[in-house]
Amino acid sequence: MTSNLFQSFQLNDAITLQNRILMAPLTRCMADDNLVPTKAMADYYARRADTGLIISEAVVIRPDAQGNPNVPGLFTPEQIKGWRQVTDAVHANGGKMFAQLWHTGRLAHSYFYGGGDVLAPSALAIEGTVPRQRELVYETPKAVTIEDIEQLIKDYSQAAANAIDAGFDGVEIHGANGYLVDQFLHHSSNIRQDKFGGSPENMTRFPLAVVDAISERIGEHHTALRLSPGAYHYMEEDSRDRLVFDYLLAELEQRNLAYLHVGIFDDSMIFTSLDGRVSAYMRAHYSKTLVGVGSYTPRTGSLAISEEKFDLLAIGRPLIANPDYVTKVKMGEALIEFSDDMLSQLI
Numbered sequence: 649m650t651s652n653l654f655q656s657f658q659l660n661d662a663i664t665l666q667n668r669i670l671m672a673p674l675t676r677c678m679a680d681d682n683l684v685p686t687k688a689m690a691d692y693y694a695r696r697a698d699t700g701l702i703i704s705e706a707v708v709i710r711p712d713a714q715g716n717p718n719v720p721g722l723f724t725p726e727q728i729k730g731w732r733q734v735t736d737a738v739h740a741n742g743g744k745m746f747a748q749l750w751h752t753g754r755l756a757h758s759y760f761y762g763g764g765d766v767l768a769p770s771a772l773a774i775e776g777t778v779p780r781q782r783e784l785v786y787e788t789p790k791a792v793t794i795e796d797i798e799q800l801i802k803d804y805s806q807a808a809a810n811a812i813d814a815g816f817d818g819v820e821i822h823g824a825n826g827y828l829v830d831q832f833l834h835h836s837s838n839i840r841q842d843k844f845g846g847s848p849e850n851m852t853r854f855p856l857a858v859v860d861a862i863s864e865r866i867g868e869h870h871t872a873l874r875l876s877p878g879a880y881h882y883m884e885e886d887s888r889d890r891l892v893f894d895y896l897l898a899e900l901e902q903r904n905l906a907y908l909h910v911g912i913f914d915d916s917m918i919f920t921s922l923d924g925r926v927s928a929y930m931r932a933h934y935s936k937t938l939v940g941v942g943s944y945t946p947r948t949g950s951l952a953i954s955e956e957k958f959d960l961l962a963i964g965r966p967l968i969a970n971p972d973y974v975t976k977v978k979m980g981e982a983l984i985e986f987s988d989d990m991l992s993q994l995i
Contacts, residue, residue: 649950650977652954660869666700667698669699669700670702670961671703671967673706673874675705675706677718678692680718682724683724685727688994689720690734694738694740696967697742703745703746704746706719708721710803711760713751713752715756715778723803728813735815735816739815744817746817749821751822751827751828766790768837772839801858802861804862808871818866821859823874824874825881825911825912833893834883834886855896856899859873875908875911876911877916877918880916886918908938909938910941928957938958938959938960940952941962941964966986
């Protein structure tokens with residue numbers, strides 16, 4: 649019933665996956681105080697190298713991108729070297745790995761980078777406190793200038809080049825879940841009146857510029873993107889967002905990315921179909937390689953692939969609980985249930 653999960657998959661001319669099971673990006677906050685990946689992280693990822701592709705936990709592209717403690721970075725020589733031991737371990741076990749590039753935008757906090765502006769499309773504060781460091785209250789961001797935007801695009805491109813230097817097989821741009829790229833795509837977080845706001849074309853200008861800059865730097869076949877159209881994480885729903893994503897997906901259809909990845913937290917009726925899955929909306933607007941995610945079991949994920957709802961299946965928490973997930977599913981063995989206690993350790 650799940651045999652299609654174990655078929656190899658030609659991602660593109662450059663990359664072939666050994667199966668259709670991907671490891672979803674899972675924030676673990678286990679880097680050292682300089683945001684350098686550790687040996688424990690190398691061991692953690694290496695144990696999951698039998699998945700078709702590992703997508704790393706989100707990796708900050710520069711100091712002001714940080715919104716959680718002890719997340720890994722990819723902007724210093726030490727961080728690049730630290731990631732190299734991770735990718736070497738994954739490759740030694742026959743796996744492939746993409747780095748997920750991350751800027752948290754208005755979900756950043758200046759505490760982590762010694763003061764300075766928090767950046768966002770618009771100067772719109774959000775309520776709440778920083779995960780894992782609840783004494784930190786979110787700050788009012790500065791609306792990025794044109795010069796800020798140009799520098800951000802360069803820094804995304806440089807982080808992608810750093811990822812290749814660190815041995816990654818490619819990168820996934822984190823454009824989902826209310827972080828910087830996603831903030832440009834929603835009317836409740838982007839109230840700009842310049843060429844980066846107001847209309848679908850303008851609101852997608854920065855995300856597409858990041859995609860194109862990275863594609864030019866490391867190649868389209870090594871560039872992927874994660875989107876969550878209906879993930880109103882620290883945002884208010886707005887029906888106008890549908891036109892923004894309609895336009896964005898049409899533009900992405902004209903490019904040749906490695907894949908497009910459906911983000912989580914998508915429960916808005918603006919985008920979901922009768923089955924409650926935003927992936928149906930994305931599939932209707934994007935015909936190329938699509939990665940599905942969201943509490944799928946091996947059986948339901950396999951069925952969704954056979955019904956062409958998406959092409960690859962990303963697995964999250966079950967892969968924390970079961971480093972040998974692929975083997976267990978293939979052999980029909982019982983999976984260990986995930987528990988929150990597992991979040992405090994790398995197993």
